Amino acid sequence: MPRRHLRMTGPADTPLRASLCELRTELGLPDDFPAEVLAEAAQAAKNPAVSAHEDATDLPFLTIDPPTSTDLDQAMHLERRRHGYRVHYAIADVAAFVRPGGALDTEAHRRVTTLYFPDGKVPLHPTLLSEGAASLLPGQTRPAALWRIDLDAEGGVVATSVRRALVRSRAKLDYAGVQRQIDTGTAEESLALLRDIGRLREEQEVVRGGISLNVPEQEIVAHDGTYGLEFRAPLPADGWNAQLSLLTGMAAAHLMAETGTGILRTLPVAPDGAVARLRRSADALRIDWPHHVPYAQVVRSLDPRRADHAAFLQECTTLLRGAGYTVFDHGELPTPAVHAAVADLYTHCTAPLRRLVDRYAAELCLAAVAEHDPPEWVLAALPGLPKEMADGTRRANTVERECVDLVEAALLKDRIGEIFDAYVVDVADQEPTTGTVHIDDPAVVARIDGGDTKLPLGERLRVRLTQAAPGSSKVLFAPA
Known part of the structure; x- marks a missing residue:
């Protein structure tokens, strides 16, 4: 995961924007898409491959994203069942627009992931698709990989399925608005259930021994004609929403494990030396960490609004280093197979507009549920994906690090x-x-x-x- 998030919430001065533009050039990042890629995207936007998609537009989906986001990968609809809950989670079906081996596909393999800057981004796919025809925008019918995950009364998974479907989001919400509606009791039931299901999944995370880090974001904010940097502590709604993405990633990983072919997001357990080092930092920061208390329990007790706790949370990310992607076949899971922070099998599958590997994970899961072999184009690309994703992740981390350094120096x-x-x-x-x-x-x-x-x-x-x-x-x- 990124060590630090950085985003603009207000206008910054022109020199900063100019410096960020220069940084893109220095890092050799693409300025625009080749003509043949844009032409293929335009054609795909007009004629997506949706003949195999069922009609699920009767489900009133909604999306939760930052206010300015338009590349919307996920939409949800939550229901209460007699003995639990049902999560409908729609993920943008990028494969409906990208032809294997075509110009769009080739360019996506070159870019690998969307790169985020404080003032914009270098997208994985042309915005005509990622912020238009493929994005789950409100009021628009869109192709999706539609997950249905049934939970028991304690939030445990009892059934999982995924199919191709046409969906229609009814509303685009942001985290602050969602938190406000839930806190004031004005949220409709499907949205109000986000808190109930989110909390249950957080409890399941505790039982598994998993951990989610509520690391504060750095925000560039306007101050009297100039700008400054502030920390923003995540809202509870951020965490509840993240739990649905984690839920889907774990469900996808288990589907692939059952069929014996797939790609996992893995993370080894942190070495004892790293934990001991973190414990010394906690002692010095006067953060209570009894020797019998697990690391995950300590992290859950922290308040990211406090300066000392925020500082410790930043250092906790060091235990998450070493994550990677691992392919498996013939039913033989890799070692390690589990993502140490998730404390379960896990894969990336919920952000295909912004991350290359997610498109492939979706195809593997759709094939698993349909009980047929994955497409040949998926199997052919699978062995090379871990290296492609590793290279793309390093590039994204470089962008993040350079952006933070530049903005802090300018400030x-x-x-x-x-x-x-x-x-x-x-x-x-x-x-x-x-x-x-x-x-x-x-x-x-x-x-x-x-x-x-x-x-x-x-x-x-x-x-x-x-x-x-x-x-x-x-x-x-x-x-x-």
Whole structure:
């Protein structure tokens, strides 16, 4: 998962936007799609392959995304059953628009994933599709892979199926609006059930030993004609919605495991040294972590609105490093097969507009339920997907890291020499005089060079800004 999210919620100054544009060029990212890709996308938008799709437009779906999002991968409809719940989860059917081996397909394999910048994105597919004909926009009939997952009264899975269907979203909602409707009791039943099912799935996560990190986002916000950085703690609705995506990813992984062919998202268990290091940071931050209490339980007790807890949550992401994609065939699951943070078999299948592998996972699951072999184009591409996704993930992480560095440097370039209150959230093992500090105001996580002084991991420290220059030098602090 990304270490830090960064997004603009208000206008930023022109120099920052210009620097972000220059960054795209420096990283060699594509500026636009080739003409033949756009032509194929235009044709596909007019004539998607939907002859095999059932009509499910009677289900009143809704989507929950950030307010400005238009590449909508998922839509939901939730029902109460006699002894539990039914989750209808519609995922955009990208395969209805992308012809295997065609120009669109080739370009998607080149890009692998949508790359997000604070002021925009470099999309996986042309926006004519990803924000138009293939997106689950409200009031539009769209092809989808429609999941139906039945849960018992405790939120456990009792039945899973997926089929191709035409769906129609009735409403595009955002997290703040959803939280407000649920809190005030004004949400209709299908939306109100998001809280009930979300909480049950969170309880199931506890039983499994899984963990979801509520890491605060960094937001670029307008301030008196300029901009600043702030942390935004996720809402409960963010977590409930994420639980439905996790539920579907686990259901998909188990379907593939039953048929013996698939691709999993895996994560090894963190080594003891990493956990011990995190425990030292928790001790220094005065976060209560008794030795008999599991790491996951401690994380669930944290409040991301508190500066010390937010700092610790940022460091918790270090235990999630090492995730990858693993293909299996002939019924032999890989080792490890489980995603350590999910604590179950898991795959990516809910974001095909933004991530290449999800299109293939959907096809494998559709074939599994229909009890026929996966398409040849899926089987042919499957062995190469882990490397393609690894390369794409590295590129996305580079974009994220460079964007954060650039924005923080732009924010702080006129404040060199100032002193800030910080937490030391990381110290290099081989060089304990260097590390990372977390500053709450402004919301910055940056490097620190202690010179001849060993840095106190997890403790508060007064630090001085020594350098910050967008495009040339990263933000750097020193002990004050």
